[in-house]
Structure formats: structure tokens, C-alpha cells
Amino acid sequence: MVPTLSSTEKQHETSHSLNELISSLLEEDSSKYTDIIRTMEIPTSAFKDCCSWSDDCYTRNCLAQNDKYELILLCWEKGQVTPIHDHGGEECWVRIIEGEFKEKIYKVDETGSLKAVKSAISKTGDITYMVDFMGCHSLENLSDTRSMSLHLYAKPIRNCNAFDEALGKFVNKDLEYTTVFNIEKNI
Secondary structure, three states, X not given: OOOOOOOOOOOOOOOXXXXXXXXXXXXXXXXXXXXXXXXXXXXXXXXXXXXXXXXOOOEEEEXXXXXXXXXXXXXXXXXXXXXXXXXXXXXXXXXXXXXXXXEEEEEEOOOOOEXXXXXXXXXXXXXXXXXXXXXXXXXXXXXXXXXXXXXXXXOOOOEEEEEEOOOOEEEEEEOOOOEEOOHHHHO
């Protein structure tokens, strides 16, 4: 569930381009990120030059990052799925740019077993929010075609805990980008 703004909170100016989005993120702190990502009206075509695709795994394309935030475009082929993972203690907002995704949320129960506790479908334009106290999650592209999702982290995540199915436990995983654009350097 995405946090909502109270009536006393200032509405943020709508971003119509990636440059405007990144400028907004640079100007504000993470308490405004929900509003920024909710009010953006960036056409899908604006992301096309930042895409890379792989038949093996979804790709992580860094649009901008600094010590305040990290903005990543994930590009998915049909049926690709993330491992079950946390976010290294950071907040995460996901905006579906194109496609349909299933998010499953998991928690470790009192016996130490990992259990799915919630599942939801998100479609183009929808926003999800996750932080580690809520559990861990996985995302899966349900679309019959390529899909894109925009991931905003309150601070860059260099590693996270991912569930290793073969070992039956979480392992620490270093995160890498498929491509790096650093759009904010062009602002």
C-alpha cells in the first residue's frame, strides 16, 4: 500500500519527462517520493532509449543515483521473475511503466519458515511500496510481452538478501546494473 498525503501536505508538480522527475527527486527528500512517483506523467516512449533486454533475466538499468536515491528501470521479458528479496533496509517504490506484474510478499514465521502472506496484481500506472519491516517480496512479469517497471529507492542499495531456493535460505547478494545512464548528469 502506498502512503497517502494528508490534506495539509503540498502537492508536488507533475513530472512530464525523465529530466523533470530527476530534478524533483534532487530537490526533495524521501518523504515526498510517494507524491513525486504518483504524480509523474511520463510517456512510455520516454523510457525506450534506456531499455536493455535479456532472455536470461530481467535487466537493471540505472537512470540516476546519488547518496539520496537510486532510480532504476527494470526491463522484463515474458515470465521473468525476481528472487524473493529484501531491500537492504531501504524504502522502495515501484511504478509499472508497461505491463502486468504479480507481487508476492513473504514473511518468516515463528518456525523460521518462509511463507507467502499476500499476493497482488499491478498494471500499467499502478504503484507499489515496500520496506523491509513489511517482509520481503518477489515480482513476476505476467504480460505476454516485454514489460517495464520503474524502481525508486530512498538510498542506493548495493546489496540485499535474496532467497536461494537450492540452499533453502537467504544469502547476501551484491547488486549490479545492466546499464548506467546517469541522466541527472545531463540536467
